[in-house]
Each structure stands twice: as structure tokens, then as C-alpha cells.
Amino acid sequence: MKKLFTCLLTVALLALAFSLASAHDPSSAATPDPSPLQDFRVAVNNPNSAVDDFIFMGLDVPRNTHNQFGSNVTLVNVDMFPGLNTLGIALARVDYAPYGLNPPHIHPRATELLTVIEGTLLVGFVTSNPNNRRVFPMGLIHFQFNIGETNSVAFSSLDSQNPGLITIANATFGSNPPINPYVLAKAFQLDKSVMNYLQQKI
Known part of the structure; x- marks a missing residue:
């Protein structure tokens, strides 16, 4: 029981330390891409190409x-x-x-x-x-x-x-299926007919 308590306390302290570090420096909360396990890896297995x-x-x-x-x-x-x-x-x-x-x-x-x-x-x-x-x-x-x-x-x-790559205009007005024009009209505070026009154009 004492070992379990010590283990839980250690995990809690580490989580608290990470949380405080992240609050102080938000960039520390994001982890970088993992390092590759090799120098390079080509996408094909044909040595001739x-x-x-x-x-x-x-x-x-x-x-x-x-x-x-x-x-x-x-x-x-x-x-x-x-x-x-x-x-x-x-x-x-x-x-x-x-x-x-x-x-x-x-x-x-x-x-x-x-x-x-x-x-x-x-x-x-x-x-x-x-x-x-x-x-x-x-x-x-x-x-x-x-x-x-x-x-x-x-x-x-x-x-x-x-x-x-996500192009803002295409993602907003050219999505498939399209975003409901009433949603876009309310979000942009414009008339629904303007949203219909933009969706048709894009």
C-alpha cells in the first residue's frame, strides 16, 4: 500500500510540475516531432531507382x-x-x-x-x-x-x-458537403444571399 501511495504521489508531482511549467511557458506544453530512427528512409525498396x-x-x-x-x-x-x-x-x-x-x-x-x-x-x-x-x-x-x-x-x-494546406476561402465557402448558408450568414453577419453567391462562386 505504501509503494502504491508513493507511486501515485510521484506521478501527481510530475503532472503538477509539467502543468506549472506549461503555464509559465506555453511552448513547453507542445512536444516536437519525434526524432527519426534512421538517417533516411526512401519510400521505395528498389535499389536501382x-x-x-x-x-x-x-x-x-x-x-x-x-x-x-x-x-x-x-x-x-x-x-x-x-x-x-x-x-x-x-x-x-x-x-x-x-x-x-x-x-x-x-x-x-x-x-x-x-x-x-x-x-x-x-x-x-x-x-x-x-x-x-x-x-x-x-x-x-x-x-x-x-x-x-x-x-x-x-x-x-x-x-x-x-x-x-487549407485555403481559408475554399474551406469556408467551397466545402463538400457545403456549410449551411444560415450558419455562414450568422458567422459573417451578412445576408444569406451573399453566402449563397460565395458558395456558388467557389
Whole structure:
């Protein structure tokens, strides 16, 4: 009985210490991705094609930006580049036409570092309530907008081999099945007909 009590007391003290540390420093509550158990692991078991798993060509090639946003994202994650498997990283080339936009979106599993190679971008990041200040967070809304009259190019580094992407407008107004327009009208404090229009457009 005494051993059980000692064990329970130890667990309780450890839980309290963790709780106090988390309250003092919220970042300590989140645990990082586990370390890989090996240097690398390619996605295929064919040794004849293994060298191709470590080569990705074409990030130096400008992409077509003739679309409604005037931007084009070329993502390089583990699906396209098997050599990234277990390494916890991804990369993207983003091309922007003049006044092109990479619309508000989130990466639910990655922090992003953006390096502008050419042109000038307006970059915004929005934290969660209550202050909604601009920061550079993981999993929070951000966007890039080319404010110049020439093309712009940037490279994004992401700390996940599968960072994920949720575009806010598509997720809100283009979900399948669609979100009830009455819910959207109340959330945005707009008329239901506006919500119907946005859902049809997206």
C-alpha cells in the first residue's frame, strides 16, 4: 500500500510540475516531432531507382501564373521527393504575377520560412483571438501579395515533410458537403444571399 501511495504521489508531482511549467511557458506544453530512427528512409525498396529519390529537378523554372490569383505554388514534399521521407522538411517555389496573391491559408503541421528571391511582397500573418496581430506562426492564417509591377519569386521552407494546406476561402465557402448558408450568414453577419453567391462562386 505504501509503494502504491508513493507511486501515485510521484506521478501527481510530475503532472503538477509539467502543468506549472506549461503555464509559465506555453511552448513547453507542445512536444516536437519525434526524432527519426534512421538517417533516411526512401519510400521505395528498389535499389536501382533509389538514387532518383534524392534528386528533384525544376525549381529553377518559372511557373504559369495565369489564373484567378496570379500565383503558382510548386510544392516539394515527400510525395514528390521520396528522399525527404522521415526528415521533417518540405520546400515550395511560389511564383507571383504583378499583383498576384497567394490567398490566406494555413499549414496545420508546419511553420513556414519565406525567402523572397525577386520582387517585393506584402506578407501578412494573423494570430488567433483576441488581438489578431501579425506573426509568423505554425497553423495560423497567412498570405503573400505581390505589390510590385513585375513578377516576384519566393521560396518557402517548411518544417514538415507533409505540411498540409487549407485555403481559408475554399474551406469556408467551397466545402463538400457545403456549410449551411444560415450558419455562414450568422458567422459573417451578412445576408444569406451573399453566402449563397460565395458558395456558388467557389
